Amino acid sequence: MNVLGPSLAPYIRSSRTLKKYVTPIAHWYADLMGYRKMGLKYDDLQVEESSQVQRALGRLTPRETYDRSYRFKIASNCDLHHKPLPKEQWSKPEDDKRYLQPHILNVLKEEEERFTWDTMTVQRK
Numbered sequence: 254m255n256v257l258g259p260s261l262a263p264y265i266r267s268s269r270t271l272k273k274y275v276t277p278i279a280h281w282y283a284d285l286m287g288y289r290k291m292g293l294k295y296d297d298l299q300v301e302e303s304s305q306v307q308r309a310l311g312r313l314t315p316r317e318t319y320d321r322s323y324r325f326k327i328a329s330n331c332d333l334h335h336k337p338l339p340k341e342q343w344s345k346p347e348d349d350k351r352y353l354q355p356h357i358l359n360v361l362k363e364e365e366e367r368f369t370w371d372t373m374t375v376q377r378k
Contacts (some may be wrong), residue, residue, distance in 0.1 A: 280346065289344040290337035293327040296353035297321060305364070309356035317352055 265271045283289070299306050313321070331337055363364060 305360045312356045
């Protein structure tokens, strides 16, 4: 199992019937989690203690890094006051894109490739 965990998303997206029934539940659950009320995005919730996530965070552009830290600052302020942001400042579902996931996947691919090259055995003919 990798940092991102198991996912049924590709299977659900491939079935039109499953997608039709699961999508509203997924949107409801994302709203229920409340991270958008604090101005956060889904990838802001990744566990940062993992070495793969640390390396992926190092690959973010300066703008993405600044935006991430600003969202954390706003969320900390909301938590301190025990109030969510005003409704017009909530993160919108269409803006909640996975900005960290591609970097994590690249790190995982590189680790797999490094492991393959490190465990390669050379045989003489």
